[in-house]
Amino acid sequence: MSNMALVSFTSTLLHWYDEHRRIMPWRGEKDPYKIWISEIILQQTRVAQGWDYYTRFIERFPTIQRLADASLDEVLLVWQGLGYYSRARHLHEAALYIMQHYGGVFPASYVDIRSLKGVGDYTAAAIASMGFGLPYPAVDGNVCRVICRVFGIADDIQQNSTRKIITQHCTKLMQGFEPGEFNQALMDFGSLQCTPKNPNCENCPLATRCHACQYQMTNHLPVKSNHIKIKTREFHYLCQVNNGQTIIRQRVDNDIWKGLYEFPMIECEYHRVREKTRDILPSEFPDKTIWQTKHQLTHQTILAFFYLVKTDKMPDLQPHEILVDLSKLTSYPFPKIMTDFIETVLKNVKSQSKAKAK
Numbered sequence: 200m201s202n203m204a205l206v207s208f209t210s211t212l213l214h215w216y217d218e219h220r221r222i223m224p225w226r227g228e229k230d231p232y233k234i235w236i237s238e239i240i241l242q243q244t245r246v247a248q249g250w251d252y253y254t255r256f257i258e259r260f261p262t263i264q265r266l267a268d269a270s271l272d273e274v275l276l277v278w279q280g281l282g283y284y285s286r287a288r289h290l291h292e293a294a295l296y297i298m299q300h301y302g303g304v305f306p307a308s309y310v311d312i313r314s315l316k317g318v319g320d321y322t323a324a325a326i327a328s329m330g331f332g333l334p335y336p337a338v339d340g341n342v343c344r345v346i347c348r349v350f351g352i353a354d355d356i357q358q359n360s361t362r363k364i365i366t367q368h369c370t371k372l373m374q375g376f377e378p379g380e381f382n383q384a385l386m387d388f389g390s391l392q393c394t395p396k397n398p399n400c401e402n403c404p405l406a407t408r409c410h411a412c413q414y415q416m417t418n419h420l421p422v423k424s425n426h427i428k429i430k431t432r433e434f435h436y437l438c439q440v441n442n443g444q445t446i447i448r449q450r451v452d453n454d455i456w457k458g459l460y461e462f463p464m465i466e467c468e469y470h471r472v473r474e475k476t477r478d479i480l481p482s483e484f485p486d487k488t489i490w491q492t493k494h495q496l497t498h499q500t501i502l503a504f505f506y507l508v509k510t511d512k513m514p515d516l517q518p519h520e521i522l523v524d525l526s527k528l529t530s531y532p533f534p535k536i537m538t539d540f541i542e543t544v545l546k547n548v549k550s551q552s553k554a555k556a557k
């Protein structure tokens with residue numbers, strides 16, 4: 200594209216954006232802290248779901264200082280239900296880092312932003328462009344799709360080399376325009392107009408310049424190889440109840456849900472649970488599960504089995520385990536599997552026990 204064509208492309212895009220931009224609570228925000236929080240939430244979450252979490256997070260931790268002063272448990276509790284909990288752990292760690300190394304002031308250079316825990320190329324570019332007006336293209340899935348279609352790029356977008364080519368195109372397109380506006384316009388355009396399936400080419404202001412549209416290639420671009428292998432894991436949870444109390448344990452290993460709590464859990468195949476619990480449970484293992492469910496993560500399928508063990512004597516606490524009142528469980532951050540169990544099944548068990556006591 201000639202320079203004039205580039206300018207005309209971006210002007211058309213920004214004109215479209217003026218009319219169609221999505222309304223979001225962080226739109227127009229210039230505070231890099233708030234942009235950072237919104238971008239981390241949106242990394243793996245749809246806007247509709249992230250909206251409430253963003254509002255709650257900012258209300259609870261309105262500044263870097265407040266986030267750094269909070270305990271990790273408090274941060275995880277606000278994040279509870281959103282998934283990908285490493286994002287919350289990294290936010291907390293990065294807030295402490297900003298307090299220590301930048302006196303609580305959000306760093307203003309791309310390199311310093313990119314070096315924060317949990318911040319990748321895309322997020323650093325989004326914060327740098329929207330918070331500081333720096334010319335860094337924020338290349339996400341939406342942007343890849345639009346650029347590959349418009350410029351007819353047929354290389355695998357999972358490859359770094361392809362991302363580089365897309366970034367170069369965006370860098371040229373944003374020249375002379377406000378970088379934050381350009382990035383947001385391109386993302387919204389990909390999300391609303393140039394959608395993965397059935398893009399609205401008939402009413403597209405970029406159709407005459409779009410390679411994919413002119414050569415009927417919208418179904419073939421972008422090219423994305425699928426390398427994701429999904430692993431299935433079985434989690435067997437022991438909900439031990441005695442005198443209105445139960446045992447929970449914090450997950451401390453470098454695995455999913457690190458920092459969150461759960462009932463003591465054995466990971467093994469279903470037919471081996473009995474043998475594995477023989478030495479650790481004081482009373483007989485129940486014949487049946489009280490509840491079971493399936494939880495899908497990006498790379499893993501979790502099959503969860505819950506066993507209710509009513510016991511006269513709790514076993515000795517193991518490392519990272521604590522004894523808690525059933526009524527206090529909501530003070531702890533849990534993965535969704537656990538909150539679903541507590542809010543549906545365990546609540547009924549408690550109310551049945553109370554009814555019997557009367």
Ligand code: SF4
Pocket residue numbers: 345348349392393394398399400401403404405406409410411412417
């Ligand atoms: S013409 Fe179609 S494929 Fe091309 S940018 Fe517009 S919506 Fe996307």
